[in-house]
Amino acid sequence: MMPSNYNTAGTDAPPAIDVEALALVFGDRAVLTDFSMTVASGEKVVLAGPSGSGKSSILACLLGFLVPAAGRIAIRGEPLTAQSVWRLRREIALVQQEPDLGDRSAGEWLEEPFHFHANASRRDHLSRLPDVLRHVRLPPGILAQKSGDLSGGEKQRLALVGALLLDRPILLLDEPTSALDADSRDAVYACLAGLRGKSLLMISHDTGRGLDFADRVVSLSPGEAPHGRA
């Protein structure tokens, strides 16, 4: 799939993600300068680029984990501020590249977010757990396993399971297949391709085979970005 700067979703709803003139500086290093991008409602976008190009930092900014030096972020039309971020995070499900399960079992880790007040009305989503596990090729027995017994790839797929169970309108994925073998990666891509009505922003080193589910691939490769609208 070739990188494209055109929004293909074409709906009247406000963009799921709207980033305007973002600047991000670490110390004296400018990671992003005047970077803009939009993910339309229901659109699936892959953000590709080499290490250090600022991909993960963009995700961190969208969740308020990093505060940009300049620029504006809006989630579903609402500006991201210190006040709104707590509400807007509840529109988003995050898949971390290396989830930290602590010393709990996988099942306990997956259930934990449903104890939060904000997710109380979604507790019945846990009944979909066997189905979602099957989609990403994880056996039900994995739920009893502790973090130390799980591979990096299994943890990544569990993170995706957790995000899918939350069933939020926006899905942010940070290199969700970096530790997966080809079969598991295809299963994850097939699972993402099957999502309907979700807006998706996925970070990936990989721009090759399997990303056909994406409407666009935005490249942060040196020379192509990281400035200007994508």
Place this chain on the structure above:
Amino acid sequence: MGALDIGYAGLAAGYLLLLLPLGIMLWLRIPLMGATLIAVVRMTVQLLLVGFYLQFLFAFADWRLTALWLVIMIVVADLSILRGTRLCVRCFVGPLFLALAAGTALPLVFFVALLLRLPNWMDPQYVIPIAGMILGNCLRADIIGIRSFYDSIRKSNRAYLHRLAAGASHSEAVRPFLRDAVSAALAPTVATMATIGLVSLPGMMTGVILGGSSPLVAIQYQIAIMIAIFCGTAVTVVAAITLTLRSAFSPYGTLDPAIFR
């Protein structure tokens, strides 16, 4: 009957006991001779000053002087904790003062007003030693609790951010770290309570016995002070962490790395 007066001549003779450990240090060439001598001099000077000041306080029994001394004790404890935890003094000194004051005052009032039923709640002869015992334990608990709390969030930052991303409020996101920190801070007091009297006779009990009371009276004081200490440590650790949250986290809920020195 009070405790027997050792007298300054007797105390001077007591220093002779130091010759034994100092001799061992010389024999084994342990490079602690200087530090030991400085520590002994500091201990002597500090305790002499405190002894004279407490004698003065007890003689006047003025509640304002007693309160001032309590405030000084809390400020010293406050700064010691921040030195021990290597956290930002400017950010934490105020909240920590309040946490120590709460952890000390609550069980202290309970002790002097309800247990001892003192007519004068600010009687320095009771208030200062009891507050000192509670505060000393609050200090240890706060060092363990605060350090454990902020270190574990820094170390498990991905897990913490995952909780925020999953929709947790700030208090929900920090809850497991708070639970682990309070548990770590209370564990030494719980262990002390479980073994008290078996391993050694505790300080307060020893003091009451030396003061001429019966061992049965002494254990009543000891049990009451252990419960007061346990209550104080629990209150101060929870208060210290809760009151420092605002200074330690950004409005977005992320931990401010500048709090670590």
